[in-house]
Structure formats: structure tokens, C-alpha cells
Amino acid sequence: MPATDDHRVALVTGASRGIGRAVAERLAADGCSLALGYGQDAGAAEEVVAAVEGLGSRAVPVQADVTDPAAVAALFDAAEEAFGGVDVVVHAAARMSLSPLAEFDLEELERMLRTNVLGTFVVSQQAARRVRCGGAVVNFSSSVIGRVLPGYTGYAASKAAVEAMTFVLAHELRGRDITVNAIAPGPTATDMFLEGKSPEQVEFFANASPLERLGTPEDIANAVAFLVGPSGHWINGQALRANGGLN
Template sequence: MNQNRVAVVIGGSGGIGRAVARRLAADGMAVVVHYAGRAAPAEEVAASITAGGGTAVALPGDVAEPEEMTRLFDTVQERFGGVDAVINTAGIMLLTSIAEMDLDDFDRMHRVNVRGTFVVSQLAARRLCAGGALINFSTSVTRLQQPTYGGYAATKGAVEAMTLILARELRGRDVTVNAVAPGPTATPLFLDGKSEELIARIAGAAPLERLGTPEDIAEAVAFLTGPGGRWVNGQVLFSNGGIA
């Protein structure tokens, strides 16, 4: 199914993005590892895939800038002939109460999480081949209503809305559009600034009594991009160990 297929992993050098890129490469897909800032981590992911016998390339672009992302998709088209899967893991999380949140911080999250997802989704809608899949990223926090997550959850609520509507707008295209909503996952983004005690308490909240791993989330993505996920469309898949 995945032989000669091409996946673009937006935010492919981050914790979850890196795991997704490697997992899809293991399925035989050629992988474009997108990055927005430092090239080195993305190039390392691409090199590790290539060293394992796969095909990968690292490409840059600001997700909120349509010109830059159009250039990325044009490059993918030229190099590989098309795009079969777009996985948008890019996002930022800034936490404080709604009453205390700086609007500049809210705008930063909105620019990446909402505008960036919209730009990538728009391009994916125009470029994905028949049989393709777009997977955006939400969060289980949209259901948990945790204090200090209001601004972040608001951006991800917007991601869910546009994802579910786009799935209906692509009627007749044979393209699936879904969102994955991870729970607490052991990535640098999540672990940064948290005490071991707090991490243990959060891990214990799930019935499976552990944090998720980036590889857990990558398995959900692999399902949605593979043959077993073709009848799943316009859904939010919660990958959280039962925490919500």
C-alpha cells in the first residue's frame, strides 16, 4: 500500500513529528521532514531514515506563511511527483490562566496552531492525491478542561472544527481528513519545567498509568495513513491511554 507513496510531516523534527517520520518511513513511504527553525534536527531525522534504507529529505518553511509552504509543496511535487499524506504536528503551547495570559502569547499560539494549520490544510486539500490523507493535531486537553490550558485548548478547538469541516468539503476526492488528539506524551515540549512528582501524578491519571510516548502517537498516525484507516474520515482520534 505505502510503496512509492510520499508523506509530508510538518514539524517533523519535534518529538512526535520525529517519531511519525520514522514510523511512516518504516512503512515504506518517502518522507519529507519539515522544519521551521533549526535545520540540524530535521536533517538528522532525514539522515537516520536514509541510513536505514528509506527515502527522506528535510525542507524548511514557516507554516503560517502561504508563500513559504507553497514553495515546500512545489518542491515535493518536483522531487517526488505528488503527495499522499500530510501530517501536521507543528504547534506551540504557552500556559497560563485566561485572566493572566498575555495577548501576544495568545497571538503567537494562534499564528502557529490555527493559521498554520489552516495554511497547511488548504494546501493539502489542493495537492493530495486520490487515496491520500490529511492528519492534523489537536489535544485531549479540549476535553479535560484543565486550568492554565485555556488559550492553548482554544487554538486546538479551532483545529478540530476546520478539520471536521474540511473532511466534508472534500467529498468525492477520495481523501480522508482526521485529527489526532494526544494525551500527556513524553516529549521535551511536555516535560519541560515539570517536576518528577508532577509528571508521576499526570502519568497516574491514565488507567494505563503511564505517559504516552511519541511512538504511541505515531502508531495512530500510521493507522490513519494506511489501508486500515481508509474508512475513518472526519474524526478526532484520541490517543491518550484512557485519560479522557
Template sequence: MSENTRVAIVTGGSSGIGRETAVRLGRDGFAVVIGYAGNKASAEQAVTEVEAAGGRAIAVQADVADEVAVTALFDRAEQEFGGVDVVINAAGIMPLAPLAELDLQVFDDVVRTNLRGTFVVDQQAGRRIRNGGAIVNISSSLTLLARPGYSAYAASKGGVEAITLILARELRGRDVTVNAVAPGPTATPLFLDGKPQELIDRIAAEPPLERLGQPSDIAEIIAFLAGPARWINGQVIYANGGSAA
């Protein structure tokens, strides 16, 4: 591996936006560590796709909310590839229910994965990412769109945005950018699962571009922030095709 090869960790890299981002970074020549929660076969397939795109990749299982597992994830990246330059926080869960009906254990699970998970990964990134690096957290346009049923998910993502803006300022002097991408409805398993086609069609018709986002749409933005976009820092980029609150 060339000394100039940049190294990325992508949590949630076995599916959806995370997987598409890993492959997109592979096309840019990155070495990618794909963090995954439990689906080893999907993670290994993602490794194959990254390598086919021109990058190098390994898959490492890690619970993003477990600081011991996340420390080991960063250790593995450093052992395999020599360091970490880019960290993408794409792991997340999205159970839906009206606020008054949501089981509080489910709420705790959402906060644990989406908010604590981002915090734990960002904590390691803040300590270990190399100067000149980039951290990209995944928020959601639901923090603005306020769609019923998404209170727990949107609350967790509002916290992700707060973490992002503060960490960007805490890393002053390191030449490390920290930004969040806030997708609107995107055609991933996380979004599509359990929704009737009529609802999917109605949501897809809402933005002026009259379609759902594709994982590749979001991956392009993340790759831009991970690479050439050095003057974008401490920002939340809403990527939703023009959907309005």
C-alpha cells in the same frame, strides 16, 4: 524511486510526535518531507533516521503560518518525489499560563502557529494532495480534559478539530481522508519542558495505564490513518491511555 512510493509531508517533523511519525512512515517505505521551523540540525538528524528506517527523506524549512513558505514546501515535495499523498500537521507550540494572566501576544502566537498553521497547510493539502491520500491534523485531549493553564493551546486545538471535520466533507469525491489525532500527555520536549518532575509524575499516574504516552504510541495511530485506515474519515481520535475529563 518506485512509482508506487507514497509521499508524506510532516510539519513539525524535527522533534517529538512529528519526528517519530516521520520515522514510522519511513518504515512503511514512504518518501518523507520533514518540515521544520528553525532547528536544521535536528531536522537533518530526522532525515537520517527516516532513511535508516527504510524510507527516503529531505528536510525543508517552512513557517507553517506563512502561505508562501508552505506553498514552497509543497512545491519541493512535488519536485523531489513527484507529488503528495499524505500530510501530517504536527507543528505546534504550547506556552502555559492562566487565562487571566496570559499575554495576548503569546495568545496570538499560539493561534498563529497551531490554528492558522494547520489551516494554511490544509489549504495546500486540499488543493494538491493526490486522490487516495490522507490528511492527519494533530489536536489535543486537552479540548476535553480542560486542564488549567492550557486555555490558549486548547482553544487553538478546538479550532483544528473544526477544520478537520469540515475539510473531510469538502473533499467529497476525492477519496481523501481527513482526521485528527488528539493525544493526551505525551513524553515530548513540548510537554516535558519546564515542568517539575513531581507534576510530570502526577499527570503520568492519571490514566488507567499509569504512564505518559510515548511519541511512538501516537505515531502508530497516525501511520494507521495515513495508510490502511481508509474507512475512518472526518473523526477525532483521542489517544490518551484512558484519561477522563
């Protein structure tokens, strides 16, 4: 059954940090109950639970490897057991490894592809089976797909696969009033983005946008909230470039 207007349930992966945490807190502020999927950091996940509860909502943290079908099914089970169903799925868990193609360590490439491609497929598969009518699914792509950035070949390829899955799934869910979209952030001030970058590199990326700054996790969370809310429900099968005008 569809959720009532005052009780929507959102499941967010990668919810213990960065964009995933910002999304969880924004959706909690909008009145959603939250199932918070996280990888390893239980302490950080509990901090998000506290933040969600401080916003007047409810949350349950669940450790889940997004590449493990049984673990992801258990994450959805926990959401249904705690709150009665799932209306919104935001798959924010990701991995980014950078290297020129000729030098890329293939074992690391495989790990990244498992998280970004297989993980998106596994989460989307459960979402396709379980999201209630009228709901929304948001995957995470990247604005690097539209740019020529040496060192980003593997990461961009993984995110191009995410967009392909997103577009097809939107059509496969015909008749259920469920939207499926991708958010493609530009450079965003998260630990994953900033790791290993010099101040000069950070300044380069900040100045690439005509707004002359990095995005914030809250910027991206606001875009997600629009897509999964009633105002964004006519947008379906799209990739939203949330990047401050980056080309």
C-alpha cells in the same frame, strides 16, 4: 494521479523533533518517501533525514514557517519536485503556552494561535489543493479539549479550532477519496510537554491514565500510521483520542 502501492509520499511538518520526528520515522518504515518540514533546527532535521535513509527510504528537509503561505507552498513544491506528488500530510508543528486566562499574555496568545490555528489552516489549504486521490490528511488536536485543566484555556481553544477545521475539510473533499482526521494525544513525553513541569506534575499526568504512564512519540506515530494507511481509510472526519484511556 494516485500513488502506486509501493510509492507513497508523506509530508510531515514539525518533523525535526518529538511526535513529528517519530511520525516521519514510522512512515519511512512503512515505505513512504518523506518531505520533512522544520522550523529552525537544520541539524535536527538532517538527523531525521539520516534516520529515514537508514530505514531504506528517502527524505528531503525543507525549512518552512507554517504560518507563511509562501513557505508552505514551497514545502509542497519541494515534495512534488523530489517525489512526484503528495499522498499523506501530517501537520505536527505546534506551540504550547500555559497560563491562567486572567493572566495570559495576549502577545504570546497571538503567537500560539498563529502557529496552531493559522498554521493548520495554511497547511490544510495546500493539502486540499494538492493531495492525490486516495490520500490522507492528519492534523493535531489535543485531549485537553475534553478535560478541565487550569492554565490550558488558550491551548485548548487553539486545538478546538483544529478539530473544527478538520471535520469541515473532510466534507469539503467529498469525491476525492481523501480522509481528513485529527489525532488528539494525551500527555506525551516530548520536550514541549515536559518543559517547565516539576517531577510532581509529570507524575500527576502519568497517573491520570489507567495505563499509568505518559504516552511516547512512538505511541502517537503508530496511531497516525493507522489513520493514513489502508486499514484506517474508512475513518474520516474524526478526532482520535490517543491517550491511554484518559478522561
